[in-house]
Amino acid sequence: MKIVNTSINKMDSKSLVTGKPVYTDDIAPTNALIVKLLRSPHAHALIKSINKTNAMKVPGIECILTWEDLEQNRFTTAGQSFPEPSPQDRQILDRRLRCVGDPVAIVAGSDEKSVLRAISLIKVEYDVLEPILDFRKAKDNEILIHPEENWEALCQVGADNKKNLCAHEVFEYGDIEGELKACEIVIDEIYHTKANSQTMMEPFCTYTHLDTYGRLSIVSSTQVPFHVRRIAAKALGLPKSQIRVVKPRIGGGFGAKQSVVSELFPAAVTMATGKPAKMIFTRKESFTNGSPRHEMEIHVKLGANMEGDIKAIYMYTLSNAGAYGDHGPTTVGLVGHKSMAIYNHANAYKFDYDVVYTNNPWGGAYRGYGATQGFFALESAINELAVKLNMDPIELRRKNLVQVGEKMTAYYGETLESCALTECIEKAKEMTDWDHKYPCRDMGNDKIRAIGMAVAMQGSGISNLDIASAELKLNDEGFYTLMLGSADMGTGCDTILAQMAAECLECQVDKIIVHGVDTDISPYDTGSYASSTTYITGNAVIKTCETFIEKMIQESAKILHCDNDDLEFDGTRIYQRNGEKQITIKELGNASYLGGHNCISASESFYSPVSPPPFMAGIVEIELDKTTGQVDIIDFAAVVDCGTPINPNLARIQTEGGIAQGIGMALFEDVLYDKEGRMMTDSFMQYKIPSRLDVGKIRVEFESSYEPTGPFGAKSIGEIVINTPAPALASAIYNASKVKLTELPMTSEKILLGMLENEKQDKHDFTGGW
Amino acid sequence: MEVKIKVNHKNITDNIPADLLLIDFLRKHGFYSVKRGCDTANCGLCTVLIADEPVLSCAVLTARANGSHITTLEGMQKEAEVFGSFMADEGAEQCGFCSPGFIMSVLAMEKEFEKKGITNPSEDQINKYLSGNLCRCTGYMSHTRAIMKYLKRAGGLK
Numbered sequence: 001m002k003i004v005n006t007s008i009n010k011m012d013s014k015s016l017v018t019g020k021p022v023y024t025d026d027i028a029p030t031n032a033l034i035v036k037l038l039r040s041p042h043a044h045a046l047i048k049s050i051n052k053t054n055a056m057k058v059p060g061i062e063c064i065l066t067w068e069d070l071e072q073n074r075f076t077t078a079g080q081s082f083p084e085p086s087p088q089d090r091q092i093l094d095r096r097l098r099c100v101g102d103p104v105a106i107v108a109g110s111d112e113k114s115v116l117r118a119i120s121l122i123k124v125e126y127d128v129l130e131p132i133l134d135f136r137k138a139k140d141n142e143i144l145i146h147p148e149e150n151w152e153a154l155c156q157v158g159a160d161n162k163k164n165l166c167a168h169e170v171f172e173y174g175d176i177e178g179e180l181k182a183c184e185i186v187i188d189e190i191y192h193t194k195a196n197s198q199t200m201m202e203p204f205c206t207y208t209h210l211d212t213y214g215r216l217s218i219v220s221s222t223q224v225p226f227h228v229r230r231i232a233a234k235a236l237g238l239p240k241s242q243i244r245v246v247k248p249r250i251g252g253g254f255g256a257k258q259s260v261v262s263e264l265f266p267a268a269v270t271m272a273t274g275k276p277a278k279m280i281f282t283r284k285e286s287f288t289n290g291s292p293r294h295e296m297e298i299h300v301k302l303g304a305n306m307e308g309d310i311k312a313i314y315m316y317t318l319s320n321a322g323a324y325g326d327h328g329p330t331t332v333g334l335v336g337h338k339s340m341a342i343y344n345h346a347n348a349y350k351f352d353y354d355v356v357y358t359n360n361p362w363g364g365a366y367r368g369y370g371a372t373q374g375f376f377a378l379e380s381a382i383n384e385l386a387v388k389l390n391m392d393p394i395e396l397r398r399k400n401l402v403q404v405g406e407k408m409t410a411y412y413g414e415t416l417e418s419c420a421l422t423e424c425i426e427k428a429k430e431m432t433d434w435d436h437k438y439p440c441r442d443m444g445n446d447k448i449r450a451i452g453m454a455v456a457m458q459g460s461g462i463s464n465l466d467i468a469s470a471e472l473k474l475n476d477e478g479f480y481t482l483m484l485g486s487a488d489m490g491t492g493c494d495t496i497l498a499q500m501a502a503e504c505l506e507c508q509v510d511k512i513i514v515h516g517v518d519t520d521i522s523p524y525d526t527g528s529y530a531s532s533t534t535y536i537t538g539n540a541v542i543k544t545c546e547t548f549i550e551k552m553i554q555e556s557a558k559i560l561h562c563d564n565d566d567l568e569f570d571g572t573r574i575y576q577r578n579g580e581k582q583i584t585i586k587e588l589g590n591a592s593y594l595g596g597h598n599c600i601s602a603s604e605s606f607y608s609p610v611s612p613p614p615f616m617a618g619i620v621e622i623e624l625d626k627t628t629g630q631v632d633i634i635d636f637a638a639v640v641d642c643g644t645p646i647n648p649n650l651a652r653i654q655t656e657g658g659i660a661q662g663i664g665m666a667l668f669e670d671v672l673y674d675k676e677g678r679m680m681t682d683s684f685m686q687y688k689i690p691s692r693l694d695v696g697k698i699r700v701e702f703e704s705s706y707e708p709t710g711p712f713g714a715k716s717i718g719e720i721v722i723n724t725p726a727p728a729l730a731s732a733i734y735n736a737s738k739v740k741l742t743e744l745p746m747t748s749e750k751i752l753l754g755m756l757e758n759e760k761q762d763k764h765d766f767t768g769g770w
Numbered sequence: 771m772e773v774k775i776k777v778n779h780k781n782i783t784d785n786i787p788a789d790l791l792l793i794d795f796l797r798k799h800g801f802y803s804v805k806r807g808c809d810t811a812n813c814g815l816c817t818v819l820i821a822d823e824p825v826l827s828c829a830v831l832t833a834r835a836n837g838s839h840i841t842t843l844e845g846m847q848k849e850a851e852v853f854g855s856f857m858a859d860e861g862a863e864q865c866g867f868c869s870p871g872f873i874m875s876v877l878a879m880e881k882e883f884e885k886k887g888i889t890n891p892s893e894d895q896i897n898k899y900l901s902g903n904l905c906r907c908t909g910y911m912s913h914t915r916a917i918m919k920y921l922k923r924a925g926g927l928k
Contacts, residue, residue: 009858016866017854017873019803019843026802113787201807201815201867201906251805251867252906283808490865490907649861656909657864684812684904692897692910700911 003502004712007649008509010492012249022249024221028207028278033062035266035279036115038105038122039289040097043359043677044131044143047095047124050105055121060114063272064122065106067093070268071237074150077260077291078326078364079224079231081465081526083154087166087325089146092235092264097126098145098323099361100678101289108269108277131359133677135295135320138164138356145323145357157329166321167329167355171336173409174348179312183303187385191300191377192743193726195320195671196293196664198366199689200489202251203286204262207278208270211244218267219246223257223487224527225517231260232267247517253489254661255365258529259291259326287682291364292671294331294355295320298377308391310400313340313410315378317353319370322362328355331363334370334459338613339378341411342421342457344402349410359677365529367658368722371458372665376744379454379727384740392438393453393731394425401455412463414610418705418715420641421455421615427701428453428617431637437621439735446626449634452731453619456723459611460707460716461532468537469523469605470544472501474552476593478586480505481513483603485525486537488516491718492650493533497541499646500711504545506571523603531614531716534646538711540606548602555600556583559591612707614642614715618659618724624736629752631667631733633696638724640700643707643715651717655700658721664690666726670745773836777801778845792818792827792835796842803843803870807904814903817871818842824878826902843870849877856920862912864905872903876917880927889927893918 015022052064070092078086093103105122109115132138132145146161153159158168180186206220216238222228225245233240250257266277281290296319303312315336321328336351366372386393402408404419429435432451440450471483482501488494494514502509515522525537549569556574557564560581568577575582583591591597621635638655645651668688672680681687706713726744734740739754774783775795782799793816796804804827807815811829818827819841843850850873857863857873879899883891893914905913921927 007861010861010863012866013858013863014851014854016863017857017869018847018850019870019873021802023805023867025806199906201813201865201904202805203807250865252865254906280806283810490867492861492864647861649859653861653864653908653912656911657907658909660909661906683810684808685810689904689906690910691901691904692913693901695910698909698911 001503001712003499003509004646005644005648007647008495008499011495011498011514023202023251024205024207024219024248025280027248029209029276032207032276032278033108033110033269033273034112034115035106035108035269035277036119037103037265038107038119040100040102040104042097042126042128043100043133044129045097046127046129047097047104048127049125051123052105055118058114058118058121060110061118062108062110062275063269064118065093065268065272067091067095071235073234073237074152075231075234076326077231079227079258079260079527079529080330082230085155085157085329086327087159088152088154090324092268099359101361102323106265106268108273131677133359133673135318135356135358136297138358139354145359159329164357165354166325166357167332168353170352172350176312176314176348176350179348180301180303180314183311184305185385185388187300187302187381189300189381189384189742191298191380193296193373193376194744195295195363196366196669197287197290197671197687198254198256198292200252200254200256203283204257204281204290205279206262206266207276208266209276210270210274215242215244216267216270217244217246218263219248220263221250221257222247223253223489223529225487225519226485226524227527228260228263229519232263235264236267236271245519247487250487250489254367255369255529256290257489258365258527261290283684284682287687288679289361291326291362293366294328294363296335296373298335298373300377300381302381302385304385306389308389308396308399310343310346312348313343313346314350315340315374319353319355320360320363321355321357322360323357324362325357326362327365328363331365331370335374337411338371338457338459339374341408342402342455343400344406344408345400351410360673361679367661368719371719372723375454375456375723376726380730380742383452383727383731394429394434397425397455398422417612417709418643418707419615420703420705421617423703424615424617424639424641425455427639427703428619428637431699431701432619432621432635434619443623448624448626448736449621450624450732450736451619451621452728452735453617454724454727454731455615455617456720457613457615458531458716458720458723459613460535460710461608461611462530463611464607464609466526466530466532466536467605467607468525468540469603470537470540471523471603472544472548472601474589474592474600476589478584478589479511479513481515483515483522484537485517485522486533487528489528491654492647493528496534496646496650497537500538500541501545503712504542531719534714535710535716536606536608538714539608540604542711543604543606544602547604551600551602552588555592555598556588559583559597608709610709612709612715614640614717614720616640616720616724618728620725620728620732622729622732622736624733626755629748629755631748631751633663636696636698638698638700639703640717640721641703641705642717643705643710644713645702645704646712646714648702651702652700654717655721656698659698659725660690660695662722662725663695666729666744666746668745668747771833773832775835776839778841786832788833790832792830792832795832796827801842801844805867805870807868814875815868815871817874817903819874819878822881824875843874846877853877853920856916860912860916862908862916864907868903868905872905875900875903880921883927891921
């Protein structure tokens with residue numbers, strides 16, 4: 001491999017580092033109407049009346065839309081393949097408001113000030129209803145979040161709006177009760193992970209206009225352009241053919257932009273007025289109504305014998321969908337199916353779940369997509385088991401890890417074809433000098449250094465469902481155009497997919513032009529989510545290249561008057577294997593643009609019956625201050641098996657970034673609501689994400705395996721990297737303080753209170769802790 | 771009110787509302803490298819220079835910048851390209867949305883270190899200087915690698 005597995009620079013890097021106007025708000029027309037929302041101050045209410053007379057008098061106001069003005073179709077804003085597993089439970093504007101910040105009216109005007117003034121003049125009479133703000137009380141509650149008759153679940157996910165259920169399922173293998181009873185040791189814990197905000201640096205933004213043909217054009221910062229087209233068509237009551245979606249550069253997504261968030265409001269304005277419109281979410285709106293990670297409570301029962309052989313794993317998950325069910329039925333599946341599968345030798349597994357509606361803001365996709373919550377719970381339980389068995393947690397894992405060739409019972413019965421997890425653990429162990437540092441060292445001066453670890457897996461795309469395609473064209477002078485439908489959100493997928501094409505076409509990457517997504521012209525791709533792009537779209541690129549080379553050979557054979565079979569392609573020319581005839585790609589490109597010959601292009605699509613998991617081991621060393629509970633990260637060593645890293649630099653950044661996000665989630669990122677359901681942590685003042693002073697030293701290595709079904713042996717990397725920090729940190733904190741934390745974030749306050757509680761206990765109970 | 775502001779060596783005279791923030795003034799005049807990432811002076815994305823000092827343009831009233839010289843990344847294309855190439859070599863620009871503000875701060879840091887005679891800054895000194903520039907993609911390690919290599923380049927800190 002010459003191009004693949006090398007760290008070339010991202011193709012768009014020069015534009016990005018020189019601050020070129022490439023993002024949605026930079027390229028929006030300057031005459032676009034400014035669109036903003038009047039948002040609900042109540043967590044649960046019915047709109048009795050809306051009076052917009054005074055607001056319409058504000059100079060510059062172009063239109064004010066309320067629920068009566070718009071389509072009443074129900075749809076989901078979750079960007080998933082149709083039929084979406086997420087319930088069809090919303091309208092662009094609804095009479096019933098289900099969380100603070102739900103849209104009440106769309107206001108558009110010539111400038112922001114007028115719009116804000118108009119919003120303040122809209123008079124709304126609300127019938128304020130009692131909300132459900134505790135997700136533990138939602139199921140079968142007499143208050144219904146979605147009582148409406150046209151609520152609909154398109155897939156069998158166990159949803160029932162009359163029970164506030166967004167999804168419910170039971171998966172069972174073996175005799176879980178019997179196995180747990182027979183176990184010599186059972187860990188039985190309840191873990192609580194809270195909502196997390198993705199906080200990509202570019203907030204949600206969209207502009208819309210009517211094109212020359214009178215069609216609605218939506219330019220948006222989205223990971224799922226084709227899903228946006230479909231969802232917008234249903235929401236606005238338009239034929240899909242009347243909508244075009246264009247994705248410029250995206251300032252990060254992390255799953256937040258796998259939902260339709262800002263698109264429909266300016267689109268409704270453009271349809272109502274015929275004028276260009278744009279909506280840029282404020283950071284506050286991005287926090288309060290931007291589909292964060294689902295809050296979950298996970299009950300784990302983990303059974304083993306005294307030798308540390310895991311015999312049974314049971315996980316029950318209660319997931320908080322919030323006001324709408326976006327991604328609710330699907331995130332929860334990864335909680336159990338990804339985490340349990342890594343311990344593949346148990347005799348019994350059970351995983352069941354309820355996903356409930358509440359009057360909290362709705363959840364959505366966030367990197368890791370449920371697996372992150374699941375791994376916090378199960379890996380914490382595994383670390384607790386190691387403590388109880390007085391066994392090194394690495395040794396405990398070594399005994400129980402899934403091996404290549406095994407059928408993974410808890411992972412849809414898929415067979416594991418590639419895995420270097422054991423090597424990952426060994427390398428991380430070596431990098432951190434684990435044997436000398438486990439479990440902790442007292443540094444004196446009230447500081448303790450401790451070490452903790454966790455492992456994780458994820459998938460590569462959604463098996464048997466999502467699809468990607470690519471299209472290649474030969475241009476005159478012999479350069480290529482690669483058309484893709486996957487949305488580069490900054491990770492560099494345009495570059496790595498071009499690297500794969502260059503590898504197949506045996507040329508330099510700069511011979512290949514890549515085009516961002518435009519649903520009018522790009523080949524179909526379900527979008528960039530579920531860790532799918534490298535694997536699914538990558539395979540589509542390879543298939544396309546194979547067909548494309550065949551077509552170039554066929555055309556060359558006609559020009560050279562010889563058989564296809566005699567010809568070979570070497571990157572710069574097509575030549576006769578045992579003869580003298582040849583044609584360069586440049587000549588072929590030029591010839592193909594003349595009558596008598598054919599323009600050469602090829603397009604193939606790919607889907608996968610399997611979703612091969614990447615693996616990762618993470619070891620963290622912390623320093624804990626005994627007097628304050630403050631945790632400082634000294635070192636985070638991560639070793640990843642993503643098959644073949646297509647671009648090691650970009651894979652490394654993905655890993656470092658995911659770990660930093662995981663550290664934030666583990667230690668301080670905290671979504672808090674007041675008792676009326678209003679978010680209190682709605683800015684970077686209150687919701688602290690890691691700065692460069694908070695992440696310590698993150699070190700990344702790769703232990704490559706070769707995935708036979710992957711493009712050049714590659715698996716995914718995007719999501720897995722966020723899964724180990726929380727459980728590894730929980731373990732390190734326990735090793736330093738003997739405080740067992742089961743709720744995120746693990747703030748210094750919780751640690752200190754835990755240490756004080758331990759001291760109190762020790763005074764009364766000489767048998768020690770657990 | 772009327773303001774006269776020099777941006778990247780070009781004079782701009784404009785009639786502005788008194789409460790106009792500098793970030794909105796600059797974007798209105800086409801300096802799109804200035805990004806809005808928050809509204810609370812927390813993320814560093816809107817960093818520009820006023821008289822060579824880095825400031826958050828979301829926390830400055832345009833009126834207060836009257837008569838001063840502002841530099842945005844559009845006015846530092848060469849410097850941005852040089853440091854940017856070190857970032858690109860690490861893959862550190864990622865989504866790129868925080869890059870302009872970050873690069874403005876790095877270039878200001880370099881000048882300040884030079885002024886103070888700090889020829890061999892530690893990672894800790896660098897991290898402290900740049901702690902107000904948030905990034906959600908990279909995890910910051912690649913930034914540090916790029917900065918270290920950049921400062922040690924030929925013609926770097928003396």
